[in-house]
Every structure is written in structure tokens, then in C-alpha cells.
Amino acid sequence: MTVIAKIDLVGPKQRGLAMGLNEFAGYSAVALSAYGAAALASSFGLRLVPFLLGTALVTTGLVLSLFFVRETLPFAHWEAQQQGNTTPRLDWRRIFALVSWQDRRLLGISQAGLVNNLNDGMVWGLLPLWLAAHEANYAVIGLVTGAYPLVWGIGQIVTGGMSDRIGRTPFIVVGMVLQAFALVGFVAGKSFALWLAASVALGIGTAMVYPTLLAAISDLTAPSWRASAVGVYRFWRDLGYAVGALLAGGLADSFSIPFAFVAIALLTFFSGVLAGVTLRPTEAPFTA
Numbered sequence: 001m002t003v004i005a006k007i008d009l010v011g012p013k014q015r016g017l018a019m020g021l022n023e024f025a026g027y028s029a030v031a032l033s034a035y036g037a038a039a040l041a042s043s044f045g046l047r048l049v050p051f052l053l054g055t056a057l058v059t060t061g062l063v064l065s066l067f068f069v070r071e072t073l074p075f076a077h078w079e080a081q082q083q084g085n086t087t088p089r090l091d092w093r094r095i096f097a098l099v100s101w102q103d104r105r106l107l108g109i110s111q112a113g114l115v116n117n118l119n120d121g122m123v124w125g126l127l128p129l130w131l132a133a134h135e136a137n138y139a140v141i142g143l144v145t146g147a148y149p150l151v152w153g154i155g156q157i158v159t160g161g162m163s164d165r166i167g168r169t170p171f172i173v174v175g176m177v178l179q180a181f182a183l184v185g186f187v188a189g190k191s192f193a194l195w196l197a198a199s200v201a202l203g204i205g206t207a208m209v210y211p212t213l214l215a216a217i218s219d220l221t222a223p224s225w226r227a228s229a230v231g232v233y234r235f236w237r238d239l240g241y242a243v244g245a246l247l248a249g250g251l252a253d254s255f256s257i258p259f260a261f262v263a264i265a266l267l268t269f270f271s272g273v274l275a276g277v278t279l280r281p282t283e284a285p286f287t288a
Helices: 002-010 015-044 049-067 073-083 092-102 104-133 138-166 168-188 192-219 226-254 257-278
Strands: none
Touching: 002 015, 002 073, 002 192, 002 226, 015 049, 015 138, 015 192, 092 104, 092 226, 104 138, 104 168, 104 192, 104 226, 104 257, 138 168, 138 192, 168 192, 168 257, 192 226, 226 257
């Protein structure tokens, strides 16, 4: 809902920037809360105090939502009126079909989101194991795995705003292809410097893709059913975490960790190619 509310508020010209700021805030908060919980646990133990931090944060969010967050749906209605868009809200089954397979541009966005999170799920599961197998110490593992979300989180502020000016498709295609090369780099590299470079490259690629896909979905859907379309896209995107964990584990168990990295790198590469084929920036948004 925070994503949808920001889309309602900013209008069509700054969606990429808004999505970049939203994702940056979210992942920065994840990092800070993880560090804060760990620091509290090291001083006070696991039983109670770290969970008080979570309770305080949830309570703060609830209070802010109840008393300070305003309804944004009227802005979506106003946007539709300004555009002269009188498209009625579509049936949910129709929206699901459109976003999932019927409209090729929305299909291209949904599959790219799924594959993006699929390789993310694989990295979190297999990269620490791969580094540990090469006798990397905990500090190296922490730096390599931490560089990826750090670059990803900060980079989204830049890439989201740039997609408003340059276009969504170049960021999606190049970002997916860069992710593919970075995944191969993890298993091709045999030193800390190469692993760190691959992690930074993966972060840049993900920063190019993550906020831009959300903005692209918003570009191609009418305000009357845009929120539902974003929900369907998020279903496919976040399903990628589960699919990635299962697929990566199965491939690594049946073959090897390098095989899993290379296989999912190829999948990511072709996902980027498919996104480039299906997304045609010269075509008008789907409105019926």
C-alpha cells in the first residue's frame, strides 16, 4: 500500500523516483533494524529486548498510519479525470489475466520481477555457502553479501529517477543482463576482490530493475485498476523468492553450486531479453 499510495501522489512524471525512494527507505530500514536488533541481542540476550524494538517500531507505524497518513485514492481519481480516462475498473480475474499473460508488456514486466527475486533468493541461500566452501572467513562473507543490498538500496534513488527521464525499458534490460554476468562472476572469481566486484555489480543491476518495474506497471495501467495490477505484479515478483530458494537448492543438491549459479544466470539473461522484446515504449498504455 505504501507503493500504491506514492504512485497515486506523484503522478506519471516522477513514478520512478518515488519508487526508488520507497524501496531505498524500506531496505535501509531493514538493514538498520537488523543491526539494532543484533546489537541489543548481544548486550541483553535474545529473549525479550530485541523484540521490544520490533514492538516499538510496529506501534510507531500504527500511530503514524492512524493519525498522519491521508487517503490517496482521490488523487488516482483526479489523475484519471485529467487524462480523460473513463475506463471502468476491470474485474479482478480480467486484471490477473492481463498482468500475467494476456498483455505481452505486462507479462514481460511480471516475468522479469519473478526472475529478479528468484536470483535474489538464490544468492541469499547459496552465496554464503559458496564463500565458506572457499574458506572465506565470516568478515569476508559479511562484506561480500552485505555489499549487494547496500548498493541496491542506495542505487535505487538514482536509477528510479533516471528511468523517469531515459525510459523504463533500458534499465530493465541492462539491469537483468548485468545481474546475469554478476552471478557468473561469483563462481568464476576466486578472490575477495572479484567476489566483491560481482556483489557490487549485482547490486547495481538490481537497483536498475527493482523500482523501474513498479513504475512500468503503473505506466501501462489505468488509474481505475492500477492498484490491483500492482498487486498481481507483486504476487509474481515475490513468488520468485520461494521459487528461487527451491530451484537453487534443487540444482545445487543435484549438480553443484556453480551449476546452480550459471543456470539461474542464463535464466536471468533470457528474462532480460524477453523484457526487451515485450516492452515497446512507443506503444500506448493499455487502457481497456
